[in-house]
Amino acid sequence: MFNIFKKKPIKKKTSSRNFSSNLGRSITSIETAKKELYHPPKKYSPAKYICKDGYEFFGITYDQTEKKYKPMYIPKVAINHKLYVGYTRSGKGIIIGNNILETLRNKQGLIYVDVKQEDFTPQIIKEELEKQNRPEDFLIVNYPNDFGYSGFNDDDTIIEMWEKISVALEFEKSTDPAVEHYRGNQRMTLLKILEVLYNPNNEKTKDNPKDWYFIMEYVRCLFDDLKKYKQLQEELQKVKPNQNRIEKLSNMYFSTELLEELQFNAKNIAALEMIYMKIFELLLNANIYTKHSIKEALYNGKVLYFKCDMENSSSLQMIKLLYIDISQTVRKEKAKRKLANCHAIFDEVSFYVSKRLSGGLSTLAGFGVNCSLLLQDLSQIEDMSVRNAILSNSTVKLFYKISDTETLKYVGLLGGEEIVTNYSKRNLEDNLSQNLEPLLNTTRIRAMWFQQHAILISEYLNTAVFVETHFVKCSNPFNWDEINKKAAKPNKVTFELKEQKIMKDPNIKIEHSDHSNINEDVLSILANASDDDIVDF
Numbered sequence: 001m002f003n004i005f006k007k008k009p010i011k012k013k014t015s016s017r018n019f020s021s022n023l024g025r026s027i028t029s030i031e032t033a034k035k036e037l038y039h040p041p042k043k044y045s046p047a048k049y050i051c052k053d054g055y056e057f058f059g060i061t062y063d064q065t066e067k068k069y070k071p072m073y074i075p076k077v078a079i080n081h082k083l084y085v086g087y088t089r090s091g092k093g094i095i096i097g098n099n100i101l102e103t104l105r106n107k108q109g110l111i112y113v114d115v116k117q118e119d120f121t122p123q124i125i126k127e128e129l130e131k132q133n134r135p136e137d138f139l140i141v142n143y144p145n146d147f148g149y150s151g152f153n154d155d156d157t158i159i160e161m162w163e164k165i166s167v168a169l170e171f172e173k174s175t176d177p178a179v180e181h182y183r184g185n186q187r188m189t190l191l192k193i194l195e196v197l198y199n200p201n202n203e204k205t206k207d208n209p210k211d212w213y214f215i216m217e218y219v220r221c222l223f224d225d226l227k228k229y230k231q232l233q234e235e236l237q238k239v240k241p242n243q244n245r246i247e248k249l250s251n252m253y254f255s256t257e258l259l260e261e262l263q264f265n266a267k268n269i270a271a272l273e274m275i276y277m278k279i280f281e282l283l284l285n286a287n288i289y290t291k292h293s294i295k296e297a298l299y300n301g302k303v304l305y306f307k308c309d310m311e312n313s314s315s316l317q318m319i320k321l322l323y324i325d326i327s328q329t330v331r332k333e334k335a336k337r338k339l340a341n342c343h344a345i346f347d348e349v350s351f352y353v354s355k356r357l358s359g360g361l362s363t364l365a366g367f368g369v370n371c372s373l374l375l376q377d378l379s380q381i382e383d384m385s386v387r388n389a390i391l392s393n394s395t396v397k398l399f400y401k402i403s404d405t406e407t408l409k410y411v412g413l414l415g416g417e418e419i420v421t422n423y424s425k426r427n428l429e430d431n432l433s434q435n436l437e438p439l440l441n442t443t444r445i446r447a448m449w450f451q452q453h454a455i456l457i458s459e460y461l462n463t464a465v466f467v468e469t470h471f472v473k474c475s476n477p478f479n480w481d482e483i484n485k486k487a488a489k490p491n492k493v494t495f496e497l498k499e500q501k502i503m504k505d506p507n508i509k510i511e512h513s514d515h516s517n518i519n520e521d522v523l524s525i526l527a528n529a530s531d532d533d534i535v536d537f
Contacts, residue, residue, distance in 0.1 A: 033447035041452040041468040050102040059467035078460035080365040086400025091452040097472040109297035109342035115310035119477040137302040145487040148291025151321040152210035169278040189271035221253040298340040316352040330367035340368035350380035358389035377404040415440030
């Protein structure tokens, strides 16, 4: 009759995933983590789950209570921006394919930055737009052969152009005082040039084309004139000036009044030289011209696909300019009570991230632009202020299998702790104890399958969730060979500098047709020219 006081042994539930019980998850070991997480991803069709009204789809998760898979959704109102972290081929492109399909079916615009020439992402876009009978909405900006995006808009102010050019030419503010000494002078010199070149109050200049080649030619001519003007003043001060030399030096593109008005000193002329060299480098071996505007993606539901080169600094500078263009445009349009409706995806963002991009994330969502940032691990972003801004503004984060310690530590801290149960047997009796253990400890993370398994962390959720992602099916890889053969050349640029007043032939025009033939000797001439030289371009 005393049997009722005997302790009954605790029976554990057994299943194919025997890593938990009704008393909670068991303490982590390599074996329990393997049973829980080390298995190939489940095959399913993402198209079945996307486009749930008011929600975004982030893979499927295994429900331990119901013992079945369920789709994982996050409300759109809880998403500012998204961060996807994982090594190459871990699965970032797979979830991006899901996001793109959802974006296009929701009739949102899409801006995609591809620095690796992806095979399947553009094919997903192509096939989906063909299904929607709008293949013409797929606009490819291809570096270097056919980069039909200059970053300039007809309604850009002088200050907006100045900001963009400063970014593209790497004249941004520096924390290094020695570097900033030169960059500050370069920015101010650039601003003076733009104020003359695009003066809205001057009938002769207000309609000048906002074009990289036009600006480069203007700077070239101005630099030439300033060199000549200095030598002309020196010649005039001689006891017996050489009249032939005076006549030659007087043949300038611009009026002496303009040159005197600029009040350029030796530092300004040096900055002018650097501006020319930087623009020349930017345009070297690349066809950069105005064909597409980001407004097509921001407000008209089109896809603007930027194919760049992660190993080419000029193409990456154009992506930095792209972000400035997005930021300026959405701010101006919101002032007109017009919100964007666009998803911007930045692949391998660590190669071109800046404080302007990371800091601006806090406001972009409010203007109707949702960003997805992709990188391999957190250590790629060395600037902690930039990294923290990205982490703070990405309210949804997806971490694929992690290998670097910095990301492991960060994910472990975000995961928090949970109570785990430790079972043991002593003297034929089952004993148990409970302890706190990190939910996302290293053993569990390292037990994840090497592809398509990820940890979903969202400000909307009270805990991290393990999810599995699967690719959107497409018929074949994208045919980049056909696209890369299209080597569009900018139209022959013929224009007349508006300020010329003292030229022998007032109708003289400057022509610039094929910039791919510009010889690098020009750079050498500029770099080695002395104050007494006349630089002949």
